[in-house]
Amino acid sequence: MSSQPDVVAGLLIGTVAGVALLRGVPVGPLIAAGLLSLFIGK
Structure with missing residues (x-):
């Protein structure tokens, strides 16, 4: 999520x-x- 601050x-x-x-x-x-961002982030 740190690579996509707009999403946060x-x-x-x-x-x-x-x-x-x-x-x-x-x-x-x-x-x-939040769950989707965890799966995408890994």
């Missing part, structure tokens, strides 16, 4: 916006994106 920034912004505006709705997609 996008996830952080999406998480903050989702929790603030949608009361935590994007937690599932965030977990899926």
